[in-house]
Amino acid sequence: MIKFNANKAYGFINEEAVKGYKQAVAEAQEALHNGTGKGNDFLGWLTLPTDLTDELLTDIENVAATLRRECEVVVVVGIGGSYLGAKAVIDALNNSFDWLQRDRKNPVVVYAGQNIGEDYLYELQEVLKGKRFGIVSISKSGTTTEPAIAFRMLKTQLEEQVGKEAAKDLIVCITDRSRGALRTLATQEGYKTFVIEDNVGGRFSVLTPVGLLPIAVAGFSIREFVNGARCMQEACGLGVEFENNLAAQYAAVRNELYRSGKKVEILVNFHPKLHYVSEWWKQLYGESEGKEGKGIFPASVDFTTDLHSMGQYIQDGERTLFETVISVETMEHEVRVPSNEANLDGLNFLAGRRVDEVNKMAELGTMLAHVDGGVPNLKITLPRLNEYYLGQLLYFFEKACGISGYILGVNPFDQPGVEAYKKNMFALLDKPGYEEASKAIKARI
Numbered sequence: 001m002i003k004f005n006a007n008k009a010y011g012f013i014n015e016e017a018v019k020g021y022k023q024a025v026a027e028a029q030e031a032l033h034n035g036t037g038k039g040n041d042f043l044g045w046l047t048l049p050t051d052l053t054d055e056l057l058t059d060i061e062n063v064a065a066t067l068r069r070e071c072e073v074v075v076v077v078g079i080g081g082s083y084l085g086a087k088a089v090i091d092a093l094n095n096s097f098d099w100l101q102r103d104r105k106n107p108v109v110v111y112a113g114q115n116i117g118e119d120y121l122y123e124l125q126e127v128l129k130g131k132r133f134g135i136v137s138i139s140k141s142g143t144t145t146e147p148a149i150a151f152r153m154l155k156t157q158l159e160e161q162v163g164k165e166a167a168k169d170l171i172v173c174i175t176d177r178s179r180g181a182l183r184t185l186a187t188q189e190g191y192k193t194f195v196i197e198d199n200v201g202g203r204f205s206v207l208t209p210v211g212l213l214p215i216a217v218a219g220f221s222i223r224e225f226v227n228g229a230r231c232m233q234e235a236c237g238l239g240v241e242f243e244n245n246l247a248a249q250y251a252a253v254r255n256e257l258y259r260s261g262k263k264v265e266i267l268v269n270f271h272p273k274l275h276y277v278s279e280w281w282k283q284l285y286g287e288s289e290g291k292e293g294k295g296i297f298p299a300s301v302d303f304t305t306d307l308h309s310m311g312q313y314i315q316d317g318e319r320t321l322f323e324t325v326i327s328v329e330t331m332e333h334e335v336r337v338p339s340n341e342a343n344l345d346g347l348n349f350l351a352g353r354r355v356d357e358v359n360k361m362a363e364l365g366t367m368l369a370h371v372d373g374g375v376p377n378l379k380i381t382l383p384r385l386n387e388y389y390l391g392q393l394l395y396f397f398e399k400a401c402g403i404s405g406y407i408l409g410v411n412p413f414d415q416p417g418v419e420a421y422k423k424n425m426f427a428l429l430d431k432p433g434y435e436e437a438s439k440a441i442k443a444r445i
């Protein structure tokens with residue numbers, strides 16, 4: 001089971017004050033589980049782990065097996081909640097040099113539609129030339145501009161490379177049950193589809209086909225991942241008292257830190273594989289809590305790499321920060337520091353010791369230094385980096401986010417703020433229907 005420890009925050013906030021959130025947490029839990037709070041039409045994620053049927057998991061595994069058999073590369077097309085969960089899990093589990101391995105058993109999973117970089121798309125198209133590739137196109141609304149542009153290009157390229165009929169079997173769409181352009185197109189073309197239910201928002205969708213299909217394509221066990229999430233669903237359930245409920249405790253501590261003036265939470269890892277877990281977490285908390293002029297700003301660093309860039313600020317800069325460290329107990333591989341006769345670098349005192357011991361001491365030393373520097377530290381410990389514990393971790397963060405958002409008093413399940421840039425972009429691009437907005441915005445520049 002993953003663990004949560006807030007001891008290194010209690011010099012900054014009072015443990016009793018955190019316990020004082022028990023009532024607010026209980027109310028938030030009730031509101032989530034009884035569907036009486038804000039955004040209650042988006043609570044499908046709460047029971048996703050136990051709602052997932054064997055039939056759906058088998059269907060996902062079968063489609064993944066076909067793509068794995070037929071493709072050297074699978075392009076996952078999506079943005080925000082429609083790609084971050086899959087990338088977080090795949091990167092955390094994959095060999096760090098996956099694409100360089102010659103005897104690979106799995107297709108390389110790459111991503112598109114998460115930006116509008118022209119060079120990115122050009123380079124992707126170039127690298128896919130002559131390759132057997134497939135596409136998993138993901139958009140809940142089915143109308144998001146970035147993935148729609150990428151899908152248009154990739155679909156055309158695939159059809160040119162293998163013909164329209166063969167392309168059909170290499171394209172899978174994950175979208176709304178009945179609405180949106182992607183649903184219409186998939187129906188017209190006869191693509192295999194999976195559904196994102198109305199009551200699951202993008203950033204809470206990793207335990208739907210949105211996350212599960214790409215994870216299965218990459219060769220990882222979605223059953224283990226779901227089992228981990230099921231375990232956490234139970235461990236953070238409605239009836240679980242505060243003292244044993246990790247999600248409730250994390251939600252309470254971070255709210256008390258926020259109230260005490262700690263406005264920025266930095267998610268810290270000591271393993272580069274976890275970089276995208278942080279990216280997923282930033283979307284989850286940023287989009288859920290950052291509204292109505294409120295909310296902790298979610299940031300992230302990869303240590304020890306970023307100790308050589310951001311370390312100075314965290315140690316000594318504005319004291320509005322707290323850190324949440326994701327610590328991994330046991331490594332999958334063993335590497336020891338070699339001995340060296342000349343010992344010019346003076347590192348023979350480490351000879352024969354595990355590299356992970358050095359990393360763990362860097363982790364501990366950093367935590368103590370940052371606490372000394374005025375940065376409260378929270379710690380989440382994963383026994384290992386595998387599907388099961390990642391399932392636990394992601395569900396834990398989701399549950400804590402729901403509770404935390406309700407304690408903060410916002411609707412954690414909407415994202416009205418993300419429309420502003422889209423309106424401006426469409427007005428600037430003269431989209432039909434935006435004539436007045438076009439005139440108005442052009443007058444400002």
Ligand code: PA5
Pocket residue numbers: 079080081082138139140141142143144147201202203204287415
């Ligand atoms: O969490 C969210 O709702 C958003 O980040 C969406 O996932 C993102 O905007 C992509 O939307 P869609 O899946 O409709 O293309």
